[in-house]
Amino acid sequence: MFTLGVDVETVSRTRWSPSPAAESMAWLKLTAASGTHPVFGDPGPLARASLGHRDVALLVDLLPHSGDIYVPDLLIPRPGAGIRRDELIEEQIGRIEATAQDEVESQVFTYTEIHWSRPLSATTRELVESGRIQRRLANGLARFWRDALADGWPELSAAADRDIAHRAKSVISYGIGRTLGELHPEIGWAGDAITLAKPWDGELDLAGQELVLVPGVLGKPEVTAQVDVPGEAVLYYPARRIGAGRDREPGRIAQVVGAARAALLADLETARSTAELARRIGYTAGTVSYHLSALHRAGLVSKARDGRHVLYQQTSQAAVLLAGSA
Template sequence: MITLRVDAETMSKIRFSFSPANEAMYWLRIAATGNEHPVFGDPGPLARAALAHPDVALLASLVPPPGVTYVPDFLTPQPGLGNHCAELFDEQIATVEATSQDILEFQVGAGIQENWGKPPPDVVLRAAESGLMQKRVASGLAQFWKESLAEIWPQLQSVIDQDIAARVATLRTRGLARMLNTAHPVIAWTGDSILLDKGWCGEHDFSGRDLVLAPGVLCWPNVLVQGPDDAVLYLPAHRIGAGTSRSGNDLGAVIGDARAMLLAELEKARSTTDLARRLGYTPGTISYHLSAMHRVGLVTKTRDGRFVLYQRTPQARALLPD
């Protein structure tokens, strides 16, 4: 359990925004590792081509290894008070470029060593020691956004805007506690702390800090915390499956018809054989799709005797229409 300690000042300063820098870093991470997003799939040739730019390549060297979430915080500054993506992103790029040398060296040195369990790559150390790393990674972040995200971002931001509007409506009609307790299944409000059921233990003191709640689409389905200096709680946007495909606006267009049908069937736990019988696919095809969805956290699997049973996760439920 991760505990975020807060006080009255923190709670009075909670606000909603979104982080273009964090979204770009997640898209870059997927492109650099050759993986696929659980909803949006392959980042595409434009994102991969952008990796050839030397400043984007340096930024990609800060992508954490599998199983690790830590990215140096200076790359994803707390979003400011602007309402428009261009304004927020320009401010974040300027903040990255203005990072002090002491903060940069600590985060890419001790921060990476502690969280990755190994020293940073040599290319990162050389760039940090040169004093030019801030400018280069800021340039890389802006370049990657321009090449791979600028064109499609308005469609994605509409999902974030709708998500923020829904959360604000809950805050207005049901109160702060209800809004936090319904923010995500792993989040709970105790009255003096925000708890994150993330499978490991930790504690952050956010007392007196400005806390930003930042829904995202490309970081979906992850809940992440950053701080305490730049205090941000990143939330996966609700109903991300609606209207977010570049080729259509239904769930089948986003994740494929077979996987959409599987998620619809997995309200209750079912075996591969049962699903194959119900949907008319071969067990091998069902197993292939279930394995892919299990890797990205859309389904769970448990053994019941000689059967393995699959069931959709709360994150997967958020993809389905009401």
């Protein structure tokens, strides 16, 4: 049993928030393991193609392997208060880059040695010692987010917000104690503590500190506590599946690859240039170019030069994916 001691101030400062960084790490771990999500299906070619980027690969190297459970807190910064949903990811990316060097060394060197059954890679160790890993990790999260999750974030955020709205109604009707005790079967409320039914014993005093509760959508249906950094406590629990899967086919987010890229793919039955696509779809040429680059890396569009222009066209793989999402 793991216990989080709380007081009146902790309870008064408890808040809920979605976490795009946490969703990204869950999706990245699933992608790296060639797994399939029970609701959202296969991560898709864009997510897999992103694994080839060196900074995304660095993130993967710091995720637990082979039954290990420890994830350095710096990879999943606590969501800030009062941040707009569409700005949360930028705030979290900025916090990764701003992580203090001593905190990086403590989490990556000390805690992985305690909790992992494998040694830290020499490349990662060298980057930590050089003080350059914070920027690389921040860039890796930004890259994977753009490639794999940005277009699907409104739906993921809405799923988390449905859970948060349900908890808010519960607090109003029954109080925060009962609400905390009903978050998950592993979570209990003891009046002055939150208990977590875990196979290890431990106790942490959160008196006077803020506690952030994060409903997870893409992660495993389990409860985890993030408590490495003093004053930065986060409790993750699986979001209620309110409406999940009832208005879409499983894997649609991954298969359709987001509204912007789906629109581009659907318009590429005929070969077109970046400028023509921008006029037809209504995006800037720079935005179209960015999405086309991601789709090309994933093998969903081909490109060929025609005089002064580069023409893009959907591949047979893209045609199959689009047909499956219709």
